[in-house]
Amino acid sequence: MTREKIEHYRKLGLKMTPQRLAILEYLEGNTSHPSAEDIYRHVEGKFPSMSFATVYNTLEALKEKGLIRELSIEPGKKRFDPNPSPHHHFICERCHRVYDIFEDFQITLPGEHQKQFEIKECEIIFRGVCADCKRKEV
Amino acid sequence: MTREKIEHYRKLGLKMTPQRLAILEYLEGNTSHPSAEDIYRHVEGKFPSMSFATVYNTLEALKEKGLIRELSIEPGKKRFDPNPSPHHHFICERCHRVYDIFEDFQITLPGEHQKQFEIKECEIIFRGVCADCKRKEV
DNA sequence: TTTTTTGTTTAGATTGGCTCTAAGATAATA
DNA sequence: TATTATCTTAGAGCCAATCTAAACAAAAAA
Known part of the structure; x- marks a missing residue:
């Protein structure tokens, strides 16, 4: 360092x-x-x-x-x-590895909810199977 | 029941x-x-x-x-x-209550990621302050 | 540089959420 | 009703995380 x-x-x-x-x-x-x-x-x-x-x-x-x-x-x-900037995650249900996803999905809640909630951040968690584990399939 | x-x-x-x-x-x-x-x-x-x-x-x-x-x-x-249907959540950072959000945000990953991940589900977690806690502010 | 202050490290005890176990109990079924 | 497959229970045990208090070390002050 x-x-x-x-x-x-x-x-x-x-x-x-x-x-x-x-x-x-x-x-x-x-x-x-x-x-x-x-x-x-x-x-x-x-x-x-x-x-x-x-x-x-x-x-x-x-x-x-x-x-x-x-x-x-x-x-x-x-x-x-260790990456503090806002981003999302994909979690593989087989190997449990966590991958970063740096896309900005521009999610906005409809008006009714915007009155109810003051939103400070939003994180998306994708779940499924990663390429590595797909490859190992029979 | x-x-x-x-x-x-x-x-x-x-x-x-x-x-x-x-x-x-x-x-x-x-x-x-x-x-x-x-x-x-x-x-x-x-x-x-x-x-x-x-x-x-x-x-x-x-x-x-x-x-x-x-x-x-x-x-x-x-x-x-107890609600097994796909939906999202808002978590209040003050009172820690969890609210359900039943919006379909139609999130799709760009092509590069679609090759890498087979996505089975996606959950969004919103964080912020709920109306109840806003009301209690000074 | 030396001293002082302040915050950090450490081993070990402790907590809290969850899981396991083995024995007894009970719902489903024939 | 008798059988059996499954569930419930108390208590032990596990693991991640937190707490404690004494020893220690970095940073600031002298």
Whole structure:
């Protein structure tokens, strides 16, 4: 990670510890939507004394700064998306991989609902089978 | 619950016990998207010996028959939707209530993605503030 | 550079939602 | 009514996530 980026995070009020650096490096450009455990497993190689609490603390801090998003797409497990810009997801029902979809679908609710709800964001979750799993079919 | 409905469930292969009847009656027409705990709390009044396992067993059985849907909208907690027809949801970020939205948005993915994904369903989650919570603002 | 302050990391305990188990109970059926 | 296939139950167990308090380390101040 570059010095500038570290400085950038620091200015956001994040104390930059080696553990946090390792987590940030793992998340940077990562499109696998990892769980806390995925992150822990990766970082514990570098920091064997690493605690799960540190992973959760860091993720919570990043979430508060709007740098990552927490996804509730898998029941009973949080997953994290290091891309904070609005986008959608496709979830493969076979392999459970989560793919990003960067289309702007311009969804607007009809008038009646617009009175009832002040909408701040909208996420679409597509479900089905991905090309990889299609290929493996009989 | 009517005799016909009970017969209908029976024909689907569901053994109709008093506990299941109580759960089904609670779910019928319920738009609050209750959690397992919500259901348990309601039904334990009628069946004090009720076990959480029974709630989960019943919900699992209903899910398999396609009679309800399991929602992953709240991290760390399953919620259930007794309306199995495809529809969307609005979640209020203040009160966390979940509202149904029965609009057909006709969303189609561009060609490149259609090659990559076989889409079976698509759910939209709107987030924001509901009218109730807006009204309570200062 | 040294000191102080403030926030972070850690191990381990704890919580909360959910699942499993094995025994007893009961709805469906013949 | 007798049979059997399934359901219910209490309690144990599992796993993700959170909490705690002491040790520690980064950043700010001196």
